[in-house]
Amino acid sequence: MRYVSFSLAQAGRLALLALTLSGSVFLTSCLEDPFEDPGCEPLQCNTPATVRNFAGLDGCGYLLVLTDGTRLEPNPDIWTTFTPFDGQEVKINYEDEPRGGICMAGRTVRVRCITQVGGTN
Secondary structure (H helix, E strand, C coil), rough: CCCCCCCCHHHHHHHHHHEEEEEEEHHHHHHHCHHHHCCCCCCCCCCEEEEEEECCCCCCCEEEECCCCEEEEEEEHHHHCCCCCCEEEEEEEEEECCCCCCCCEEEEEEEEEEEECCCCC
């Protein structure tokens, strides 16, 4: 059996490398989805939007309309934790999520957080 010996300086460099790699993995996981990692800072919901019911359009339901008129088709699972109603004022944090949308009346996005303005939901 062969033994590998390290000098104290080499051991220190290896420890520093391991610490750096583990820190970068932690930071990357926070950036991917901070709600799935309790050690991450929560996102700020600071983009104002209005919930609008587009059920009259084929394949549509609730969309989010930004103050500039941009329509967002959010990921459907957002409505399982947030009950929408037409005209509801909210603040959101979102990112583009290119996917096939059934409604096709707005940009498909992943809503990362949503809060009702002037109340709780």
